[in-house]
Amino acid sequence: MIELVNVTKTYNSVTAVDNVNLTIPKGEIFGIIGYSGAGKSTLLRCLNLLEKPTAGQVLINKKDLTALSKTEVRKERLKIGMIFQHFHLISSAKVYDNIAFSMLAAGKTKDEIQLRVPELLEMVGLADRADHYPAQLSGGQKQRVGIARALANDPTVLLCDEATSALDPNTTASILKLLKEINVSLGITIVLITHEMEVVQQICHRVAVMENGKVIEVNEAYELFADPQTPLAKQFVQTVHSLTLPERLLKARTGSIAQITFRGDSAEDSIISETISRFKVTVNILHGQISYIQDRPLGILIVEIKGNQSEIERAIEYITIRTNRLEVLADVS
Amino acid sequence: MSLNLLNEFGIAFLETAWMLTISVTLAVLIGIPLGIGLFVTSEGMFWQNKILQNISGTIINIIRSIPFVILLVVLLPLTTFILGTSMGPTAASLSLTVAGIPFYARLVENSLREIDKGVIEAAESCGASPWLIIRKVLLPESKSGLIAGLTVTIISLLSYSAMAGMIGGGGIGDLAIRFGYYRYQNEVMVMTVVFLIFLVQLIQFIGDRAAHAADKR
Numbered sequence: 001m002i003e004l005v006n007v008t009k010t011y012n013s014v015t016a017v018d019n020v021n022l023t024i025p026k027g028e029i030f031g032i033i034g035y036s037g038a039g040k041s042t043l044l045r046c047l048n049l050l051e052k053p054t055a056g057q058v059l060i061n062k063k064d065l066t067a068l069s070k071t072e073v074r075k076e077r078l079k080i081g082m083i084f085q086h087f088h089l090i091s092s093a094k095v096y097d098n099i100a101f102s103m104l105a106a107g108k109t110k111d112e113i114q115l116r117v118p119e120l121l122e123m124v125g126l127a128d129r130a131d132h133y134p135a136q137l138s139g140g141q142k143q144r145v146g147i148a149r150a151l152a153n154d155p156t157v158l159l160c161d162e163a164t165s166a167l168d169p170n171t172t173a174s175i176l177k178l179l180k181e182i183n184v185s186l187g188i189t190i191v192l193i194t195h196e197m198e199v200v201q202q203i204c205h206r207v208a209v210m211e212n213g214k215v216i217e218v219n220e221a222y223e224l225f226a227d228p229q230t231p232l233a234k235q236f237v238q239t240v241h242s243l244t245l246p247e248r249l250l251k252a253r254t255g256s257i258a259q260i261t262f263r264g265d266s267a268e269d270s271i272i273s274e275t276i277s278r279f280k281v282t283v284n285i286l287h288g289q290i291s292y293i294q295d296r297p298l299g300i301l302i303v304e305i306k307g308n309q310s311e312i313e314r315a316i317e318y319i320t321i322r323t324n325r326l327e328v329l330a331d332v333s
Numbered sequence: 334m335s336l337n338l339l340n341e342f343g344i345a346f347l348e349t350a351w352m353l354t355i356s357v358t359l360a361v362l363i364g365i366p367l368g369i370g371l372f373v374t375s376e377g378m379f380w381q382n383k384i385l386q387n388i389s390g391t392i393i394n395i396i397r398s399i400p401f402v403i404l405l406v407v408l409l410p411l412t413t414f415i416l417g418t419s420m421g422p423t424a425a426s427l428s429l430t431v432a433g434i435p436f437y438a439r440l441v442e443n444s445l446r447e448i449d450k451g452v453i454e455a456a457e458s459c460g461a462s463p464w465l466i467i468r469k470v471l472l473p474e475s476k477s478g479l480i481a482g483l484t485v486t487i488i489s490l491l492s493y494s495a496m497a498g499m500i501g502g503g504g505i506g507d508l509a510i511r512f513g514y515y516r517y518q519n520e521v522m523v524m525t526v527v528f529l530i531f532l533v534q535l536i537q538f539i540g541d542r543a544a545h546a547a548d549k550r
């Protein structure tokens with residue numbers, strides 16, 4: 001379990017992390033999103049004390065890292081793996097030695113290393129690459145080496161700083177799959193920074209939204225998409241649900257245009273037909289999309305509701321109550 | 334070329350080789366730790382230490398700013414004190430060493446700076462100790478640069494050694510001056526210069542090859 005208590009990090013006049021409180025339970029995949037400069041990396045680096053917080057406490061499995069000596073912190077780091085956007089492998093060392101490095105740091109013997117490294121390589125799918133130099137690997141393969149290195153000492157926590165941002169979509173998907181497997185099979189808590197909402201959508205259980213060094217929202221991943229609380233979270237969600245209507249459609253409309261968010265419950269299935277039968281309105285579907293957040297469907301529908309004004313209002317009220325969310329994009333003029 | 338001259342030339346070459354062996358060996362043995370020290374005490378590194386950094390930096394700069402000829406003369410008393418004489422190639426090696434150490438240390442420091450900070454940080458995130466990072470990250474990652482720097486150092490010390498010859502250090506430089514300058518045997522001078530050019534080319538060639546082979550990026 002990870003607990004941050006009033007963590008603040010300032011550089012001279014810049015407050016990179018501003019009084020952050022977070023609790024991340026064991027086994028969770030926790031995402032951190034926010035625009036560039038929001039303080040995400042700084043916060044993540046506070047978790048393994050690569051950055052020493054100016055104030056506050058960082059508790060990993062109940063142990064306060066900020067109270068430890070340098071040597072003790074090093075020992076704790078063995079249990080906190082970290083991977084990076086640009087991999088940061090030792091370019092002069094072969095894949096095998098890059099992974100072995102981690103174990104040398106833990107004081108493991110050569111025999112132990114010889115036994116463990118092939119296991120790790122197998123796990124990340126690089127069994128045949130032990131003798132390659134990093135320069136001979138693709139980005140995805142390099143990240144796999146990074147993951148193997150981070151997992152070498154059986155950590156309880158894995159920190160990922162934009163681990164997939166330098167990779168193409170297919171490779172990203174395969175790395176995410178690997179992270180998910182690791183999370184499930186080893187029970188490792190994963191904290192990951194990303195600016196790609198697809199990453200959140202695919203693997204995060206919960207998400208923190210950061211702005212100006214502050215965590216302004218913490219939400220279940222599904223809830224973040226279904227019902228974002230802050231304007232910033234809304235903006236991020238919008239990038240995935242980018243349902244923009246052609247100007248022409250908006251101009252030609254005669255009714256109200258509304259965006260309805262469905263949680264994919266069976267109760268919502270018949271909502272449109274029920275609305276039509278209950279009120280004197282017609283409902284045209286203009287646009288729609290279903291996305292899956294952690295395998296739970298979330299539907300977005302943009303509809304035009306036509307009829308007389310009061311009927312439209314009653315229909316909208318009805319849908320609002322019955323569904324998760326309804327946002328009127330354009331009223332009847 | 335007379336047999337006598339050929340003989341002199343052989344001796345001069347051996348003297349130069351001797352001066353270089355001593356000074357380059359010491360420059361490496363002391364320059365590398367010094368360069369690492371400069372790097373790991375710099376800002377943001379694990380043994381960050383402003384005072385140590387400033388003191389050693391200043392000393393290095395002072396030595397490096399003294400022209401080698403002057404350094405030679407200034408060090409004469411010290412050479413006499415340590416070795417009992419200020420003449421001969423071994424004596425000249427001392428001033429070459431004094432010039433070579435800070436020269437190479439700076440080059441070592443520079444090649445360490447070229448290492449991606451992220452790699453060092455990743456090593457720290459693994460829980461590695463400073464010593465492990467020095468052995469397994471800093472040295473291997475800068476190997477190519479260390480070799481390139483060594484090449485530059487050897488060539489510089491080779492040309493310094495010719496100057497050392499002027500004050501009785503012996504070696505190829507001494508030969509060129511004794512025969513070429515004092516005895517007006519221009520062909521000896523030309524021969525020495527041609528030989529030095531060849532030698533420098535050879536050192537550079539080997540150095541480039543080795544540096545390239547060490548670079549796995």
Ligand SMILES: Nc1ncnc2c1ncn2[C@@H]1O[C@H](COP(=O)(O)OP(=O)(O)OP(=O)(O)O)[C@@H](O)[C@H]1O
Nearest residue numbers: 011014015016034035036037038039040041042043
């Ligand atoms: N070592 C440092 N010295 C001074 N300021 C820093 C340092 N590291 C970060 N900052 C500042 O702290 C703020 C947060 O930086 P941080 O790298 O944590 O942002 P981020 O959210 O990770 O951004 P990005 O998405 O671009 O990686 C920025 O304003 C940055 O300039």
Ligand SMILES: [Mg+2]
Nearest residue numbers: 040041042161
């Ligand atoms: Mg960042």
